[in-house]
Amino acid sequence: MNHQNADSKSSLQLFDPDPAVFYSIDVVERLAQMPRRAILICCRHGLVSPVADPEISGYFFNREAIRVLRCIEYLQVSRGVNFAGIKFILNLANEVHLLQAILAAHLPSTQALQSREKKQHGSP
Secondary structure (H helix, E strand, O other): OOHHHHHHHHOOOOOOOOOOOOEEHHHHHHHOOOOHHHHHHHHHOOOOOOOOOHHHHOOEEOHHHHHHHHHHHHHHHOOOOOHHHHHHHHHHHHHHHHHHHHHHHHHHHHHHHHHHHHHHOOOO
């Protein structure tokens, strides 16, 4: 028997949710490995939001919400961080992503400016 083949079939596969699909709270419960009650508490604390109005169509979440819920679960269980700390961490992470996007948008012009300054000062 080929052990390599058997191992590849039983290995854990990473799940990358489709960005165009919305997942019910029952599915998110399994994907985020988080109880339904904890997901609803995260919604109440403003850490994550459903993509549809829960009163009309129920709780549905997108890929980003699943990513955030997985992060919340990790911070709570593995690191013992409370909701206030999690909110602070998530806000900082959002700021970092925003600054990275701004930097990436301005990077080509910044590099051109630095190149011109080096030439003016005789640097190679």
